[in-house]
Amino acid sequence: MQKQKKGIVGIANYDSSGFAALDVGHALVKGVTDKHWTDFPHALMPLDDKTWSDVKARGVIDRSDDYVVVNRQPYAIGETAENHGWRGRLEGAARYVPEYYGVLAAVLLHRLFPEGHRSLEVMATHAPEYIDYRADMESALIGRWEVESQGKKRSYFVRHMSFVDEPIAAGMNVILDEKASGFQHPELQSGTGLVIDIGGFTTDAALLKNGVPDYLSIYSDPGVGIIRAIDEFKRSLRSRYAAELKNSSLLRPDKLRIGLATGEYPAGGYGNLECQAESDMACERLVTLVSDIYNRFGGTSDMNFVILAGGGAGLLASRLITRLNHPNVRLAGRPTVIHMSIAEGALKMLHLLKQYGGI
Amino acid sequence: MARNKRSSKQINLPVRTFSFRLSNEKPQEKIARSRLELMETEGGNLRDAIIHWLTRNENELLIVHHDDVTLAVQDAFARFKADFFMEVLDHIRVEHPAALQEYVNPQAVSGKPVTPLTPEFITGVLGGMKKRS
Numbered sequence: 001m002q003k004q005k006k007g008i009v010g011i012a013n014y015d016s017s018g019f020a021a022l023d024v025g026h027a028l029v030k031g032v033t034d035k036h037w038t039d040f041p042h043a044l045m046p047l048d049d050k051t052w053s054d055v056k057a058r059g060v061i062d063r064s065d066d067y068v069v070v071n072r073q074p075y076a077i078g079e080t081a082e083n084h085g086w087r088g089r090l091e092g093a094a095r096y097v098p099e100y101y102g103v104l105a106a107v108l109l110h111r112l113f114p115e116g117h118r119s120l121e122v123m124a125t126h127a128p129e130y131i132d133y134r135a136d137m138e139s140a141l142i143g144r145w146e147v148e149s150q151g152k153k154r155s156y157f158v159r160h161m162s163f164v165d166e167p168i169a170a171g172m173n174v175i176l177d178e179k180a181s182g183f184q185h186p187e188l189q190s191g192t193g194l195v196i197d198i199g200g201f202t203t204d205a206a207l208l209k210n211g212v213p214d215y216l217s218i219y220s221d222p223g224v225g226i227i228r229a230i231d232e233f234k235r236s237l238r239s240r241y242a243a244e245l246k247n248s249s250l251l252r253p254d255k256l257r258i259g260l261a262t263g264e265y266p267a268g269g270y271g272n273l274e275c276q277a278e279s280d281m282a283c284e285r286l287v288t289l290v291s292d293i294y295n296r297f298g299g300t301s302d303m304n305f306v307i308l309a310g311g312g313a314g315l316l317a318s319r320l321i322t323r324l325n326h327p328n329v330r331l332a333g334r335p336t337v338i339h340m341s342i343a344e345g346a347l348k349m350l351h352l353l354k355q356y357g358g359i
Numbered sequence: 360m361a362r363n364k365r366s367s368k369q370i371n372l373p374v375r376t377f378s379f380r381l382s383n384e385k386p387q388e389k390i391a392r393s394r395l396e397l398m399e400t401e402g403g404n405l406r407d408a409i410i411h412w413l414t415r416n417e418n419e420l421l422i423v424h425h426d427d428v429t430l431a432v433q434d435a436f437a438r439f440k441a442d443f444f445m446e447v448l449d450h451i452r453v454e455h456p457a458a459l460q461e462y463v464n465p466q467a468v469s470g471k472p473v474t475p476l477t478p479e480f481i482t483g484v485l486g487g488m489k490k491r492s
Contacts, residue, residue, distance in 0.1 A: 131491065134492070162492075164488065165491070172484070181476070182474050182475050183474040183475075183480075189477075210479075211480055212479070212487075213484060213487060214487075215487040215488075352481070352484065353485065353488075356485055357485045357488075357489075
């Protein structure tokens with residue numbers, strides 16, 4: 001046992017080999033363990049017998065891990081499902097059923113645990129507005145799962161789940177070090193900070209007071225998210241390049257993300273279509289909405305620091321920094337994998353809970 | 360295409376060019392712009408080259424996808440924890456390899472001493488978490 005200051009006792013040695021944190025977001029599905037992390041676009045398409053037979057006949061399932069069989073039901077996931085024209089997105093609390101949330105989470109576990117696992121501890125994140133559906137999330141995932149992909153069949157047993165609001169997890173990713181054994185940035189343990197998590201459909205926020213989350217401050221705006229910016233970008237792109245895109249009934253989400261981020265849409269044989277103005281317009285509208293949330297919490301005069309999280313932060317960071325006009329704005333994670341910051345923070349909270357919370 | 364900020368201090372040392380695919384797309388769908396090009400000197404180190412580049416381009420955000428990035432690149436990103444923001448780039452070149460040594464300093468990019476958690480913090484985080492469940 002390791003003794004902390006003032007007699008707080010934590011468990012020094014514990015087995016975290018079955019720890020996983022899962023962040024099933026509206027845009028991307030993400031998971032992390034102590035050793036691995038993974039993500040794929042939020043898309044899940046059950047395949048009927050005929051489609052599955054066709055896919056098997058083409059030999060694709062041996063080459064792509066986007067084809068999975070979960071509890072004997074075949075699915076296409078991620079970009080492959082998107083490219084098949086997937087339209088079956090479940091939103092909000094309707095997602096929290098075994099055949100949707102459970103399957104997405106099981107696929108994450110399959111990618112995170114190469115050997116299978118019989119006793120998993122999962123920390124699941126959710127947008128604050130879904131706090132009343134934690135029991136549904138638990139029902140959707142607790143238990144045994146069989147997952148097969150690329151000929152590798154493994155089983156998993158999810159023994160226990162804990163939950164954390166996404167902006168809290170994002171904040172803790174900055175506050176805590178890797179195994180939640182210390183503070184990563186001691187200078188953030190004083191004053192007030194604001195965490196802003198810009199997700200697919202929702203932007204959430206929460207205050208940190210002297211480094212501690214103020215759970216009563218948690219705020220959620222379901223109308224502000226990066227997916228709406230992408231939709232707006234798509235409309236204006238189609239309007240400008242009507243001739244070039246007229247035969248493209250489906251603009252691939254991954255290409256739209258590139259176009260929005262870079263101002264150049266990769267249009268195959270047409271090369272890169274310049275679309276900086278369309279990108280700016282879509283991003284600026286979202287930046288305005290996010291800065292409104294920032295000002296709602298008091299803005300620059302009330303905050304000692306600001307933490308930006310979520311996939312939207314990666315796209316908007318430079319624009320937001322200019323708009324917020326605060327000298328201490330940080331990303332919740334490494335710039336290259338900012339979208340993983342919530343799952344990473346959730347994993348740290350699982351470590352904290354194990355050391356001090358008695359799970 | 361690329362909004363590539365090039366250094367005016369380029370030095371013509373013997374270099375090797377590394378190309379990385381930085382997209383989740385399948386190889387056959389790969390677009391040429393999704394590459395990271397880095398030059399590595401004979402005595403240099405790819406990880407440090409990336410750290411150098413990131414450090415010297417503080418106003419730009421690099422967005423990459425992880426699938427095809429080598430361990431060396433991942434390691435560099437993992438070690439680089441500075442708080443800055445960069446704009447999206449699709450082409451990157453390290454153009455001043457002689458300056459790398461400034462950044463080959465483990466203390467500068469990792470290894471901070473641990474500051475122990477306080478009882479107030481632990482009870483505040485976990486107590487609030489339990490109340491909310």
